[in-house]
Amino acid sequence: MHAVKHWFNHSLVAQALVVFVLGIGFGALFRRDDQPGLWVVQSLLYTAVIIGFLALQRRRTSRATGAAPGAVVDLNRKIRRREVPQDPEERVIMRRLVDDQLGKIERGRRWLPYWLAVMGLTAVGMLVLGATSGSLVFPLIYTVGVVAFCVWILWMHRRAVELHHHMRSALQDPS
Known part of the structure; x- marks a missing residue:
């Protein structure tokens, strides 16, 4: 469990994977009438926005402290x-x-x-x-x-x- 938490904390890819899967799950839950391809596209869009925000936030904090993310x-x-x-x-x-x-x-x-x-x-x-x-x-x-x-x-x-x-x-x- 420690290794998974460490990987999740350090990796934007792991965070993106979780956001993507949750986006598809919420799309399937709340938009049952839509096509599954639309769930995937919307989830990709949400993931891109959220990971972009997280990367920007990590870069700002890294610059302010002078340390690697x-x-x-x-x-x-x-x-x-x-x-x-x-x-x-x-x-x-x-x-x-x-x-x-x-x-x-x-x-x-x-x-x-x-x-x-x-x-x-x-x-x-x-x-x-x-x-x-x-x-x-x-x-x-x-x-x-x-x-x-x-x-x-x-x-x-x-x-x-x-x-x-x-x-x-x-x-x-x-x-």
């Missing part, structure tokens, strides 16, 4: 496990990575309340539509799902900020 993946794993590298060069690269990611988190924090408000409004709207139509089962399930998703987003955001602040303080020079 594979090294950035390994450093992210070390950040998640709170492992502080002993090699001075690796510490400098990790410090740049932590600063870059904290900057992204802080920029994203500005929009977080608005996204949560939009999700809350859709949940309330679904409840209102359910109440007016007489069926509350699906709107209640949807609302519980939205609330759980929002709580998970807030928890993950808080955890990421705490983790990156911890790594920033651990990487400070003791001079």
Whole structure:
């Protein structure tokens, strides 16, 4: 299992394969009346867009840190496990990575309340539509799902900020 996770984390080809298979699966699930060839074409398009975005993101992070994309993946794993590298060069690269990611988190924090408000409004709207139509089962399930998703987003955001602040303080020079 470790080898599969390692291959998936380091390889855009593995990620593309998963996105492609999921795209075909969703096409088959939600567009049963379409031709299977159309599912494949749409899945190829989705895969190209998503992998292009991921490659661009990996290149930006690689440029910001001065490390190869594979090294950035390994450093992210070390950040998640709170492992502080002993090699001075690796510490400098990790410090740049932590600063870059904290900057992204802080920029994203500005929009977080608005996204949560939009999700809350859709949940309330679904409840209102359910109440007016007489069926509350699906709107209640949807609302519980939205609330759980929002709580998970807030928890993950808080955890990421705490983790990156911890790594920033651990990487400070003791001079």
